[in-house]
Amino acid sequence: MDTTPRRGFRQVIRHRLRRWQERHRHPFNYWMHVLGIPLAAYGVLKCCQGRWDLGVTLLVAGYGLQFLGHLVEGNDLGEWALIKWVLGWPCVPISPRWQTAGPLSQAPPFSQPSRPPA
Numbered sequence: 001m002d003t004t005p006r007r008g009f010r011q012v013i014r015h016r017l018r019r020w021q022e023r024h025r026h027p028f029n030y031w032m033h034v035l036g037i038p039l040a041a042y043g044v045l046k047c048c049q050g051r052w053d054l055g056v057t058l059l060v061a062g063y064g065l066q067f068l069g070h071l072v073e074g075n076d077l078g079e080w081a082l083i084k085w086v087l088g089w090p091c092v093p094i095s096p097r098w099q100t101a102g103p104l105s106q107a108p109p110f111s112q113p114s115r116p117p118a
Contacts, residue, residue, distance in 0.1 A: 032069030
């Protein structure tokens with residue numbers, strides 16, 4: 001029987017949000033994601049409803065905005081960074097300009113948060 005304490009849902013969400021915010025510090029990148037994520041999600045919804053033309057257009061536009069934001073920020077897109085990390089390729093999860101800005105900067109890009117002392 002596993003007796004290790006489990007992290008709560010809120011703790012996991014807070015950690016993921018902090019990691020996301022660390023990778024999207026440049027205001028242009030942040031706002032491209034504010035626009036691009038809903039566009040891409042709506043595109044997926046439209047594809048599921050059978051509107052392939054509109055769905056694919058919105059999906060490509062949403063990812064295009066996010067790609068443009070990461071190009072300005074100077075780091076890899078999240079999905080691409082994950083693929084590169086899994087394959088053992090070098091990736092840039094956090095822009096070099098922000099590398100020394102916070103304690104999470106030294107953690108591996110997809111690490112689990114450390115457990116707080118009991």
